[in-house]
Amino acid sequence: MDTFSINTEDIDVAKIMKQIQERVLEKKKAGVYTDEEIREVSELKNQISPQKEGSYGELALHLRRLHHNWEVATSAALITSHRRILGPFIVALKKIGFRIFRFIAHPFVIRQTEFNAASVRFASVLMDELSRLAQENKELKEKQEKLLQEMEELKRKI
Amino acid sequence: MKIAFVVQRYGLEVQGGSESLCRSIAEQMKKYFQVEVLTTCAVDYLTWKDYYPSGPVEVNGVLVRRFSTHPPRDMNRFNTFVRKRIANQKPSLPDQIEWMWLQGPLTFDLIRYLKESREEYDLFIFFTYSYFTTYMGIQIVPDKSLLVPTAHDEPHLYLDIFKPIFHLPRAIIYNTEEEKRLVQRVFGNTHIPSEVVGSGVSEMEDSGVDRFESLSITDPYILYMGRIDVMKGCKELLDYFIRYVADTGRNIKLVLAGNNFMQIPKHPQIFHVGYVGQRAKYKLMEQARVLVNPSEYESLSLSVLESWSVGTPVLVNGCSEVLVGHCLRSQGGLYYTNYGEFSLCLDLLLSQPELRVKMGEYGRRYVRTNYTWDTVEEKYLKLIMAVKG
Numbered sequence: 352m353d354t355f356s357i358n359t360e361d362i363d364v365a366k367i368m369k370q371i372q373e374r375v376l377e378k379k380k381a382g383v384y385t386d387e388e389i390r391e392v393s394e395l396k397n398q399i400s401p402q403k404e405g406s407y408g409e410l411a412l413h414l415r416r417l418h419h420n421w422e423v424a425t426s427a428a429l430i431t432s433h434r435r436i437l438g439p440f441i442v443a444l445k446k447i448g449f450r451i452f453r454f455i456a457h458p459f460v461i462r463q464t465e466f467n468a469a470s471v472r473f474a475s476v477l478m479d480e481l482s483r484l485a486q487e488n489k490e491l492k493e494k495q496e497k498l499l500q501e502m503e504e505l506k507r508k509i
Numbered sequence: 510m511k512i513a514f515v516v517q518r519y520g521l522e523v524q525g526g527s528e529s530l531c532r533s534i535a536e537q538m539k540k541y542f543q544v545e546v547l548t549t550c551a552v553d554y555l556t557w558k559d560y561y562p563s564g565p566v567e568v569n570g571v572l573v574r575r576f577s578t579h580p581p582r583d584m585n586r587f588n589t590f591v592r593k594r595i596a597n598q599k600p601s602l603p604d605q606i607e608w609m610w611l612q613g614p615l616t617f618d619l620i621r622y623l624k625e626s627r628e629e630y631d632l633f634i635f636f637t638y639s640y641f642t643t644y645m646g647i648q649i650v651p652d653k654s655l656l657v658p659t660a661h662d663e664p665h666l667y668l669d670i671f672k673p674i675f676h677l678p679r680a681i682i683y684n685t686e687e688e689k690r691l692v693q694r695v696f697g698n699t700h701i702p703s704e705v706v707g708s709g710v711s712e713m714e715d716s717g718v719d720r721f722e723s724l725s726i727t728d729p730y731i732l733y734m735g736r737i738d739v740m741k742g743c744k745e746l747l748d749y750f751i752r753y754v755a756d757t758g759r760n761i762k763l764v765l766a767g768n769n770f771m772q773i774p775k776h777p778q779i780f781h782v783g784y785v786g787q788r789a790k791y792k793l794m795e796q797a798r799v800l801v802n803p804s805e806y807e808s809l810s811l812s813v814l815e816s817w818s819v820g821t822p823v824l825v826n827g828c829s830e831v832l833v834g835h836c837l838r839s840q841g842g843l844y845y846t847n848y849g850e851f852s853l854c855l856d857l858l859l860s861q862p863e864l865r866v867k868m869g870e871y872g873r874r875y876v877r878t879n880y881t882w883d884t885v886e887e888k889y890l891k892l893i894m895a896v897k898g
Contacts, residue, residue: 362871368850374853375847418745
């Protein structure tokens with residue numbers, strides 16, 4: 352992983368975070384965090400954690416995406432232009448436009464964010480409940496198999 | 510002046526941010542007032558089962574009156590009720606009241622004591638808005654009550670039954686500016702006098718022989734300190750950490766210190782050292798590269814403040830306004846809202862020791878300016894005197 356450095360003379364956490372968020376956006380655009388990669392990690396996690404059920408891998412992936420993207424109120428747009436001469440002017444214009452849009456849309460964005468947050472929480476609770484039920488189901492099946500075996504043995508004895 | 514602190518649990522064995530805060534404040538306030546604590550006999554916050562005997566007892570010089578809880582909480586019933594009646598819809602008022610009864614702790618003896626003995630006390634300081642003790646108590650002695658809500662943005666904060674709780678007290682003490690903004694936005698109670706105080710953070714004492722020596726962690730590590738619980742964001746932290754070490758191949762360990770309430774994956778770079786004492790805690794923090802707090806729901810975060818007090822920077826959940834506020838005001842840590850940010854922040858902190866040192870220093874300065882016991886005591890005294898005229 353490539354690391355970038357920060358001038359430690361004058362630390363400004365807000366600025367550092369902005370740089371980090373911009374780099375994440377760049378990476379997303381460049382496809383650094385691919386679905387495949389996320390799935391691989393999810394599988395890796397499944398191997399490590401005995402409680403995880405493989406069949407819920409896709410659900411977990413979607414849930415993870417929801418957790419990453421619910422916060423629309425603070426999401427930033429990476430404004431760039433490929434034009435050499437007109438580029439800075441276009442970027443400045445887009446930034447002004449984006450600020451005006453954010454100012455007008457702010458109340459709606461906040462409402463949407465609150466709705467998103469509630470949805471993600473609900474989905475997380477559902478996921479946990481599903482995992483619990485799956486575990487319970489697995490244990491019941493094991494118990495049933497054990498009982499069937501015992502029954503077979505008893506039959507044989509009789 | 511005689512003051513009673515009312516809190517859901519109290520004792521040396523009790524773990525929990527709000528309860529620890531209450532104990533610290535009560536112990537500090539005994540210098541100035543006659544202090545008593547009214548609480549339950551419980552240690553376990555899930556069941557509220559009686560652990561201590563009921564009756565008066567002295568804990569670190571403070572008189573504690575414990576009252577029995579009956580019946581204890583049935584967590585299965587509570588969870589089923591929340592799923593069916595609270596989570597999926599706008600719950601009705603009777604459902605909300607039932608939720609409060611199921612939430613507990615149902616300590617009717619304490620409530621009766623409050624009714625009968627209200628004249629004996631000049632002021633009641635209630636800790637944590639969301640429990641039965643505060644919910645009933647404030648309604649019984651509103652004119653003598655001061656609330657320390659320790660609220661965060663959680664689903665039940667929006668229940669209508671809490672409206673009176675945030676409008677009745679004589680004053681409210683918030684832990685952070687973010688908590689104050691949240692409560693005032695939800696309840697519109699700006700007319701209630703309030704102060705942002707938080708908790709004092711004690712400096713690390715000289716450590717003698719301690720359990721830390723036997724932990725023998727020699728490799729560089731990042732630290733999580735607190736209850737290891739899905740609700741505290743630990744599942745996400747473990748996922749991110751496993752992915753991070755797979756991506757980078759870094760020889761960095763994740764040390765988890767605290768009681769465990771979830772499945773911790775078996776991984777060669779993840780260590781669970783269990784609950785550690787005060788000195789070992791500070792030592793672990795001091796020697797960590799970074800302290801991580803993955804919790805989305807925080808009203809103060811003592812672990813972050815304690816980490817700064819020993820000069821260790823932090824990496825926190827960016828979904829928590831409180832934690833982000835701490836980082837921005839102190840310049841002592843970074844925050845993340847997704848894996849990409851988590852890995853870049855961690856990489857930055859691990860690869861630049863001078864950045865860590867500087868952020869740790871900023872954090873220490875922030876704690877010394879805002880969270881010394883002298884500052885906290887002064888703010889409490891000012892508000893108490895203002896309330897009592």
